[in-house]
């Protein structure tokens with residue numbers, strides 16, 4: 001092909017109009033799925049992580065209080081070449097001290113309206129044409145119209161294109177670097193410490209406990225009740241030292257918190273399995289066969305407690321642990337017992353892994369069992385202030401605040 005005809009083609013493609021509009025389920029599903037298929041997002045290297053949205057491209061935002069999905073289409077044929085999802089909710093961005101009595105100061109949460117961008121994809125054949133930028137800008141327009149004060153995104157720190165797009169072009173700054181901890185679900189059940197009792201809390205008890213103890217944690221969602229009451233929320237579990245409480249003597253969260261045991265911990269389980277499936281692609285046949293062999297042996301001889309490799313090379317589901325918290329010197333041990341309980345629950349539900357996400361300096365992370373090879377030590381969260389005229393008072397500009405020890409990761413956005 002001559003240089004002049006190539007130049008003609010380039011000119012023609014750059015002339016093709018790109019239009020960004022709201023996603024319409026009735027006509028866009030196939031086009032969106034096609035782009036999704038071509039964008040296997042994953043850590044660099046031979047393996048990639050593919051997400052199957054089970055025919056519902058909007059599934060990863062639809063449980064948030066307000067959400068929107070946009071698509072970018074190109075040319076007269078209106079081919080879909082990119083998409084973006086976004087949602088808005090109210091979360092804690094800091095705390096202030098409230099004087100409660102003469103010498104008693106109580107921390108209270110400061111809330112802000114926060115937007116979140118996820119699932120940004122541009123077809124590989126249409127990259128570096130400004131489509132990603134256009135999608136982000138249109139989404140931010142909707143965020144502003146709906147009163148969002150900040151917007152944030154999460155991306156792998158080695159996703160160069162995404163980090164550059166947000167930090168260089170869109171005005172985001174690097175904010176937090178939590179860790180995604182992923183533990184395999186073995187073919188055998190794991191033992192839960194017999195020094196710990198695990199109680200299942202109803203949504204009202206769970207809400208009371210979370211609001212009283214964790215509402216000042218960064219990113220705590222003000223609508224925690226709607227998360228706990230969502231059908232995807234499979235339960236909240238509390239670990240206490242054996243002998244301190246049991247299901248029959250449970251006094252309710254209010255009385256429990258008036259006189260808690262020295263150490264306790266809590267977490268909730270979210271069913272991601274019914275929302276989307278993941279699949280690790282690109283593994284060699286040898287690797288897959290080895291993994292399968294460990295599982296077959298583990299299933300046949302469960303008493304050996306073999307740490308078998310879960311099924312991740314076919315579409316698999318997982319549970320997400322959110323609201324991981326606790327108090328006292330043995331809180332990490334309590335969290336460990338809860339995670340082991342969650343493992344057995346996930347096994348019964350047919351999940352391949354259990355995942356959670358915690359702040360980089362979270363003290364309880366040492367109690368969370370995980371495999372390094374499946375986990376992501378540094379998930380990069382970037383943030384942007386959408387307007388300058390917000391009065392976030394005592395907190396000031398959240399984007400400049402130092403990280404806390406803990407964060408609350410909303411399961412609806414994982």
Ligand SMILES: CC(C)(COP(=O)(O)OP(=O)(O)OC[C@H]1O[C@@H](n2cnc3c(N)ncnc32)[C@H](O)[C@@H]1OP(=O)(O)O)[C@@H](O)C(=O)NCCC(=O)NCCS
Nearest residue numbers: 120121122127128129130131132133155161162164165169
């Ligand atoms: C990240 C992604 C959405 C960017 O889409 P895009 O349409 O190619 O981006 P744009 O053309 O709008 O790029 C805008 C700016 O981002 C930066 N950028 C985008 N891709 C880049 C790359 N591969 N390398 C370096 N910088 C890049 C540049 O600053 C670019 O401006 P420039 O072209 O003037 O230099 C796209 O690469 C993609 O879909 N990747 C796979 C999915 C993914 O990683 N999504 C993000 C997860 S949140």
